[in-house]
Amino acid sequence: MKKLIISVLTALILVAVMAAPAVAVEDTQTATATVDVNQVISITIGDAGSAGINFVGGTPPISEQGDTDQLDGTPAVTITIENETNTEVDVGIMGTIFQGSLALSNWLYSTDFAKTGLAGLTGAYVEVYSDKGPPGGTPIVLDFYHWVTIPDGTATGTHKVTVSYKAKETSGTY
């Protein structure tokens, strides 16, 4: 009987030891790491054929004559939002008379060869493309087709306009 009791006791002790919960002892602490990444906006300009936007011109009146190098699918000017751009942007256009007297309203642009949204240049930036990018590895190419209208009575000679293209953060101003 004594032997039996000792055996039972030993078994019980073993069970108790084995059943004791395993306590994972450790300690964990945390810290927050923060970086504020600065904004980068980068665009490059591409130009079909001869440098600049070139029109043949001729005897007035001439209506909506296209850049000599542009074709359907080949815009006079392309604006590329480059990969380093890290925020969504809008792209606008404006003109400044550089030579001659041809009013800005005669210098026209559109986003396709079919003249969708055809409009005259203005002296302040007008948004043409909105909410573009960021590129995320693939540059974004934006098309600009250019046209000119030469009304009756336009002075003979060379007329020039400087055309500016600007990309800004979507929430920003030109």
Add this chain to the structure above:
Amino acid sequence: MKKACLLTLAALLVVAMPLAAWLVVEVPQPVYADDIISITLSDPGSDGIDFGEVDPGSENVGDVLQDDGVPAVTVTVAPETDVAVDIGIMGTVTSGDLELSNWKYSQDFEKTTIASLTGSPHVAVYTNKVANDICAFYHWITVPAGTTAGEHTVQVSYKAVKTGDPF
């Protein structure tokens, strides 16, 4: 016969109950003294790990307040810790899209053994540390070109376990 059975049962109960009570009383209760592991964090400025404003295309820019001998984060093994411990680190992106591989740490300002944070589980950085030992963590950030502008954050976790135990 029925009576005999009942009597036998009663007799067994009379014998068994004291025996059971005796067994319960006599079984020794094991006593466990858990190991104590405790760590504390400190950082200069107490603003977490702060890299400030960084331009895309920058590599291994340090925490703004760390300097040679002044780590971004110090993990101290608290005095009450009564076993040797290993200290590990891991990260969790909590905002933005800057991958963990760009969030780095080293044990010294010279960036010896600089390494990127990884997700769970923790990776051991210091081993066999004891009470009052100080473990330095310098932190660095790489911002690849094209990284989205704005704030990016990571929660950095430092964990102490008994030396040799898994994280």
